[in-house]
Amino acid sequence: MSRRLNLTLKVWRQEGPAANGHFEVYKANEIPDDASFLEMLDIVNEGLIAEGHTPIEFPHDCREGICGTCGVMINGRAHGQEKGTATCQLHMRKFNDGDTIVIEPWRAAAFPIVRDLVVDRSPLDKIVEAGGYISAPTGTAPDANEIPIPKEVADSAMDAAACIGCAACVAACPNSAAQLFTSAKIWHLNSLPQGQAERYRRTEAMVETMEEFFGSCTNHGECSEACPKEISQDFIAYMNRDYIKSKVVNRRLAGQR
Amino acid sequence: MTTQTVLNSKVPEGAIADKWDNHKFDIKLVNPANKRKFKVLVVGSGLAGASAAATLGELGYNVEVFTFHDTPRRAHSIAAQGGINAAKNYRNDGDSIYRLFYDTVKGGDYRSREANVYRLAQVSVDIIDQMAAQGVPFAREYGGLLDNRSFGGAQVSRTFYARGQTGQQLLLGAYQQMMRQVHLGKVKIHTRSEMLDLVVKDGRAVGIVCRNLVTGDISSHSGHAVVLATGGYGNVFYLSTNAMASNVTAAWRAHRKGAFFANPCYTQIHPTCIPASDEFQSKLTLMSESLRNDGRIWVPRGHDDARGAADIPEGERYYYLEEKYPSFGNLVPRDVASRNAKTVVDQGLGVGPLKNGVFLDFSDAVARDGKDKIEERYGNLFQMYERITGEDPYSVPMRIYPATHYTMGGVWVDYNLMTTIPGCFATGEANFSDHGANRLGASALMQGLADGYFVLPYTIGDYLAPMLGEDPVSVDDPAFIQTEADAQGQIQRFLSTGGTRSPEHFHRELGKLVWDYIGMEREKNGLEKAISEISALREEFWADVRVLGNNESLNSSLEKAGRVADFFELGELMARDALDREESCGGHFRAEHQTPEGEAKRDDENFSHVSAWEWKGQDSPQVKNVEELTFEEVQLTQRSYK
Ligand SMILES: Cc1cc2nc3c(=O)[nH]c(=O)nc-3n(C[C@H](O)[C@H](O)[C@H](O)COP(=O)(O)OP(=O)(O)OC[C@H]3O[C@@H](n4cnc5c(N)ncnc54)[C@H](O)[C@@H]3O)c2cc1C
């Protein structure tokens, strides 16, 4: 039989992007500790609906740590205190009876609040749109084994590609910078042989699009700490190196046109 | 029940190996300069939708993509773990296009269309090339070549993977390719935009009506063709491995507008999921089938064995799959593995606090290959398991139980992937196409990408070519205005019902009925009960649902109410389809029809067909149409994995 917890929640409620928000206090009683954090919110919402109050909107979908939809600040930390864990993977057994839990949306100028705990993260798509791809139109590919890729290279690309786009990195950063997200995508593609042709164009375009929306990185390292996939900050250094180089390379290529 | 039309699948003539090539040559083409005169609406941005949108954009069509997600990259394809099949024969273990074709037809228990399956196997090899070129970081060996693993229902190693995140990496590949077309201005994306209905004029699909989930605005979108790539309907069971928002609305609305719905009773229960723990359970989590490569499934031989797994001696463990199926062992197909788990749990041999699971044990693999190797193969799955259960699978066996995972049934399509509504196409899990009565592991990703990259972009031209010069129907046309009004009407009805129970409550209750009566094992009485109980619950839903909030801002209860309404109708049709199909095949197991060993017993004489249901209005039951299945290549046998 699982433990039951009685909790106090302080939840950010905001009706829309233009409305003023405020904290609302709720009692969450008899929460089974086998429940996930989001199932705890489900239980609270069912209670609210039963009493005739509009339920709390919170972001979620896969509930298994892969889609990147979920993400709230839990007691001031993006995705809560457990390392390498998305909000949806957090379980109530990590909390204690009597705890007060403060739940807020991601806070970043680039992410307007849609409602309650849900924010608009669409600027991340803009960064990808600017160059986060390898141009390989359908039907043009050579045999997949024609270009062998050393295992270490593929593994490192995969480490970067594991990003789920939840934006906890932005939420955790004191400057609301998106360097970890951007560099993970850049390193995934720049490190592979297939990604070389567009390497410097990609880097320049993605970094500059990022800068249109987000703050700048001052190496706090909060991003990697908060990342549910524990993406390494090293990728930011690789991105910066490629970005500097891109200025030279792209100018030279432009000159040759 | 009267059977109406016999459907024409438009399978091309010729030898099976030549059909697709001949067809590509025979169908009408739209010349490159004219493609820009056509607009195609793609609903869904999963593997099937994103790959189609990207490719159509590359070809020159104007594409608009709709997804209810906040970004296309969140489509449920992202959650696929284990891998994607392709007949590359990189292992030199005797794989071939023909073998993949054969395995898929057999795995589907001889209820799929041969020509489609063969085409799928043919293009599977191109998918891997395509995805590698896009930079998908597939697992590699030290020599730099691609690695493979084995999946259920096959005796060759043909599954490509990217750690335990294959779906994520493939989806990001397709998404990125689509974003490139956005950058080039060929694809436009509408996020947080839910299709509420299909617009049909003079018998053709001419557009869709959507709701903006943030503002509540209802809008019409018109195009020359509509592609539904909206995923499967597993969430009709409430508890499933699908994401919370996955739903049947787009497909169902098309069904109500004339698209036949095929084989709704073919649903797949995946053998390896984490068992449910309580009423509050909101979804179930899959533990990839790839784990069956290294994990051994067992239960204690004795009832109520309270010892820890490690304390149960070898001789008292019942490795039931290995004992019953020596040649496939733990790698039997999903339906077989699931039913066997149910059998041992029903016999009272289940493990865990609720005795609702079986062990999946890695201790032999860890001893053989070392913890590091196992971590490299399955690290993220083990971590996921630990997060959910609080148990460490490196030291104690996982507990698993079957859960709803995939739906083989779906919108009926012909060889061109066109539904029975001209101009409306369906791809990926949303259609019924290639998996018959049971899908083999690692074949859904293959099918979604095959449809989107290599099939639809050709076949859609055959429909569009004769329309050259025609403008899309105006959104001011009465067909659009009426559809918008209907959508508005439903929303207002939900908001003004003022009942007492939440949409979530009704969904959970519906799910229980569907699981109990139309789950792993079905029988006549239960199915008849399902029909009457679902319809009674549906009436309560319409009279007593409580949707708070308004239409003008994000309102997930309101979204949910619309989705649950469609699940009710679907659930009832599933029961009727299951009742009608007096045989067992693949995922459809009728207790009345089994062999003496308890295996599914088909009736090829009477049921070697696709049941395609036709909507006849709110007040009359759907009517069954059939597509006869003929097998020219593969001989029908009783499946055996012994
Ligand atoms: C946990 C899990 C693991 C899996 N692992 C594997 C595996 O290892 N190998 C394998 O081959 N298969 C696997 N599968 C199956 C496979 O992932 C799916 O069948 C496949 O990805 C479905 O892709 P799709 O493009 O058809 O649909 P989805 O990826 O579900 O995409 C549906 C899209 O449609 C949109 N949509 C739906 N309805 C509407 C609407 N009304 N309006 C607007 N947009 C709408 C959604 O927003 C989304 O973009 C797995 C499935 C699950 C659940």
Ligand code: FES
């Ligand atoms: S809900 Fe998908 S990552 Fe949390």
